[in-house]
Amino acid sequence: MDSNKSFRLSAEANTHNAALRIIQSKGYKIFLYPGESDTFYGNYWAIQENRDFIAEDPLQLLGIITIWETNGNNWNGTDRRNLRDVIASRAFPNSVSDIEKLSDEDFEIQVKDYRLFFNRIFPKEILPENPTRQEFFDVISNFYKWDLEDFYEWEK
Structure with missing residues (x-):
């Protein structure tokens, strides 16, 4: 795979099977505890030895398993930053x-970080070169309200 080529993956239903395969490859047994209403599919359970992980979808399930694999029973870790x-x-x-x-x-770090983020969303630079505060x-307060279709007209 070309590491210079752009790649994007988002948490959507089409990623659920990949998450379930990863969980299964880690040796977990996976179960679905059906929901009682038509609007709630149910909770996914991953069980291995004396550990149970429960989530509403396979991506959340993989996430909490990864948290436990990283931090163990002290799953919240020692870093208490929020x-x-x-x-x-x-x-x-x-x-x-x-x-x-x-x-x-x-401020410089935040501008640099958001420039990276905005360059993933918009086809053209939306922050001035050296923005004032x-x-x-x-921009931060309004970019998510903008119609992205307007920005793609720039490419024409």
């Missing part, structure tokens, strides 16, 4: 003052 909140606060700043509180170094905030 990365979910850190990532969310970067994605949803309340105002430009949240961006202004960043050190120059942290206000310009950066304006």
Whole structure:
């Protein structure tokens, strides 16, 4: 596989069989505990020795198995940073003052990180070369509301 070629995989139903095959290859027995309503398919169970892993879909099941394989019974690990909140606060700043509180170094890192992300979504650069904190905030606060079809007109 060419490592320079772009690749994207998202969590969709067409990836469930691959996840189930990986779980099975790790030696787990997999079961479906049916849901009681027509709207809930059920929970997937992966069982191996004295370990049970339960999730609503095969991708979640593979994820929690991987968490356990990485951290063992101390599955939450020793690193207590709340990365979910850190990532969310970067994605949803309340105002430009949240961006202004960043050190120059942290701001540069965040711009670089989001430039990578935006370049995966949009066909053209959407951040100015050296954005001000206000310009950066304006893009972060609105990019997900934009119609991507408008951006692909740029390619014509």
